Amino acid sequence: MPKVTIKLFAQYREGRFKVAQKEYKDGTTTKDVIEELGVAEKLPLGVLMVNSRHVDENYVLKEGDTVALFPKVGGG
Amino acid sequence: MKEKIRKKILELCLDEFISMEDVKKISNLFSINSRDIEKISLEIGITPFRYKRNQATISPKMQLTLFNSCVAIVGCGGLGGHIAENLTRVGIGHLILIDFDTFEEHNLNRQNFSSYENIGKKKVAVLKEELLKINPTIKIETHIKEFIPKEDFYLLKKSNVIVDALDDPKVKLELSFLAKNYEKNFVHGAIAGFSGQFCTNSTLENLYRSTDKGAEIFVGNPSFSVTFAASIQTSEILKLILNIGQNLEDTVLMTNLLENEFILL
Numbered sequence: 601m602p603k604v605t606i607k608l609f610a611q612y613r614e615g616r617f618k619v620a621q622k623e624y625k626d627g628t629t630t631k632d633v634i635e636e637l638g639v640a641e642k643l644p645l646g647v648l649m650v651n652s653r654h655v656d657e658n659y660v661l662k663e664g665d666t667v668a669l670f671p672k673v674g675g676g
Numbered sequence: 677m678k679e680k681i682r683k684k685i686l687e688l689c690l691d692e693f694i695s696m697e698d699v700k701k702i703s704n705l706f707s708i709n710s711r712d713i714e715k716i717s718l719e720i721g722i723t724p725f726r727y728k729r730n731q732a733t734i735s736p737k738m739q740l741t742l743f744n745s746c747v748a749i750v751g752c753g754g755l756g757g758h759i760a761e762n763l764t765r766v767g768i769g770h771l772i773l774i775d776f777d778t779f780e781e782h783n784l785n786r787q788n789f790s791s792y793e794n795i796g797k798k799k800v801a802v803l804k805e806e807l808l809k810i811n812p813t814i815k816i817e818t819h820i821k822e823f824i825p826k827e828d829f830y831l832l833k834k835s836n837v838i839v840d841a842l843d844d845p846k847v848k849l850e851l852s853f854l855a856k857n858y859e860k861n862f863v864h865g866a867i868a869g870f871s872g873q874f875c876t877n878s879t880l881e882n883l884y885r886s887t888d889k890g891a892e893i894f895v896g897n898p899s900f901s902v903t904f905a906a907s908i909q910t911s912e913i914l915k916l917i918l919n920i921g922q923n924l925e926d927t928v929l930m931t932n933l934l935e936n937e938f939i940l941l
Contacts, residue, residue: 609930609932609937609939610868610869610870610871610891610932610934611868611869611871611891611894611895642894643890643891643894643895644886644888644889644890644891645885645886646873646883646884646885646890646891647873647882647883647928647930647941648885649941652941654882656885657885670873670930671868671871671890671891672845672868672883672884672886672888672889672890672891673866673867673868673871673872673873673883673890673891673892674843674844674845674848674866674868674884674889674890674891674892675754675843675866675867675868675890675892675896675897676751676753676754676755676756676840676841676842676843676865676866676867676897
């Protein structure tokens with residue numbers, strides 16, 4: 601049951617949080633976290649990092665990880 | 677002939693600066709265009725007066741380097757229009773502007789030189805006209821076309837820096853890979869609402885894991901985010917050309933003006 605820190609940025613914070621500590625089931629992936637939070641339902645996901653490294657959505661969470669989620673920014 | 681021009685420049689200059697009026701005089705006298713007169717002037721350390729307040733941040737030698745540089749701006753909407761003006765004022769000698777679009781009423785909140793008068797006009801044509809009013813001696817090349825990276829990359833080959841001022845993640849991503857393959861300097865910027873992101877000489881796969889549009893579709897692009905982003909990109913371009921300071925290489929700058937967060941990833 602890894603305990604992890606979730607950090608949300610920009611519009612993902614609206615109605616949610618900036619930082620939260622959460623406990624997940626073993627085998628939980630970053631994709632599961634994104635779906636649970638519902639962040640990407642409206643605003644597509646941009647940067648996804650765990651412990652300051654870019655990861656893909658299949659990353660399996662480990663004890664003490666810090667996950668950072670940013671909405672995609674594409675305007676010119 | 678060149679020696680005579682040099683002498684005339686030295687005769688007319690004041691405290692190592694020369695006015696546009698005097699550049700034009702010399703241009704008429706020797707039947708050589710103003711651009712070439714300014715180049716000769718910069719080569720002997722006499723700076724056109726319009727750049728007076730660039731100094732000492734930008735030395736006369738740096739000013740010559742900027743004059744001899746070429747920057748390609750891909751996309752001339754919000755970011756591109758303001759970057760183009762910044763580069764014009766700072767003294768980049770050659771700009772390549774690429775955009776297919778015409779000004780529409782919904783551009784007026786942010787796009788440089790958009791006005792009711794210019795609605796329906798091609799953005800790059802308006803930009804060229806307005807930029808030459810500010811700085812008549814720069815060379816501006818325009819391409820009115822939708823930029824397709826693989827087909828149109830050749831348009832960027834003579835540039836020292838390629839600027840990503842596009843609004844489509846798919847094209848941004850493709851352009852970043854082409855720039856890397858051809859070893860071209862590449863300055864990325866994008867905005868959405870109060871947010872921005874910037875990086876230099878990196879490919880964008882970590883920023884655009886899918887090619888659909890971003891948060892900007894829902895939160896828009898307000899004027900202050902656009903001009904802020906254009907300034908960050910402009911300073912990245914200058915640092916690359918002048919080989920000074922530190923660029924956003926091997927990192928990404930994420931900005932959030934709403935909460936004053938500036939994070940280097």
